[in-house]
Amino acid sequence: RKEVEQDPGPFNVPEGATVAFNCTYSNSASQSFFWYRQDCRKEPKLLMSVYSSGNEDGRFTAQLNRASQYISLLIRDSKLSDSATYLCVVIYYSGNTGKLIFGQGTTLQVKP
Amino acid sequence: DAGVTQSPTHLIKTRGQQVTLRCSPKSGHDTVSWYQQALGQGPQFIFQYYEEEERQRGNFPDRFSGHQFPNYSSELNVNALLLGDSALYLCASSLEQGRGTEAFFGQGTRLTVV
Numbered sequence: 480r481k482e483v484e485q486d487p488g489p490f491n492v493p494e495g496a497t498v499a500f501n502c503t504y505s506n507s508a509s510q511s512f513f514w515y516r517q518d519c520r521k522e523p524k525l526l527m528s529v530y531s532s533g534n535e536d537g538r539f540t541a542q543l544n545r546a547s548q549y550i551s552l553l554i555r556d557s558k559l560s561d562s563a564t565y566l567c568v569v570i571y572y573s574g575n576t577g578k579l580i581f582g583q584g585t586t587l588q589v590k591p
Numbered sequence: 592d593a594g595v596t597q598s599p600t601h602l603i604k605t606r607g608q609q610v611t612l613r614c615s616p617k618s619g620h621d622t623v624s625w626y627q628q629a630l631g632q633g634p635q636f637i638f639q640y641y642e643e644e645e646r647q648r649g650n651f652p653d654r655f656s657g658h659q660f661p662n663y664s665s666e667l668n669v670n671a672l673l674l675g676d677s678a679l680y681l682c683a684s685s686l687e688q689g690r691g692t693e694a695f696f697g698q699g700t701r702l703t704v705v
Contacts, residue, residue: 522696522697522699523634525694575687578639578647579626584632
């Protein structure tokens with residue numbers, strides 16, 4: 480079983496749609512959670528952190544459920560510019576070191 | 592402020608050869624992590640360097656080795672290249688071994704093994 484698993488893509492949605500991505504992680508000792516965005520042939524960039532209380536940044540809402548080891552990302556009113564691959568990221572700490580573990584990514588294509 | 596820079600951007604090598612990839616972290620960062628990203632997959636953790644030592648390692652063979660220099664820059668070396676080593680290699684820099692701080696990625700080195 481992979482340490483971090485995401486919904487298989489691709490997601491093809493019309494502009495203005497609401498889309499949700501899910502992610503599960505296997506190690507209950509995980510301590511930090513993020514969503515990164517990766518555009519085609521580019522490097523990943525931090526989209527937002529994920530907290531147990533949930534957090535919102537404009538059209539984006541991230542949620543963490545530690546009991547179910549589940550992370551979600553909701554995008555409202557999708558824009559063409561939201562088309563990208565969204566990577567669920569978990570940080571595992573071993574002693575003093577933290578390493579980012581990525582899910583395989585979910586591709587979103589927003590159509591006009 | 593220069594972000595994370597990697598070189599070269601593209602590289603073609605023959606099976607069995609050796610390759611060295613380079614990374615300069617974001618100014619002020621002291622930790623460098625390397626990732627391998629195959630087509631259609633998320634980045635896979637190779638290893639992390641802090642204070643010139645390998646601190647954590649992912650599930651990669653000993654053919655993959657690295658180094659960190661006193662100025663925090665880093666190299667990734669891969670020996671005896673296999674066709675399956677073809678991928679985008681990403682370097683990420685962060686502070687203090689990545690404890691809760693944002694990691695910034697370089698644009699990557701695209702390695703093709705033929």
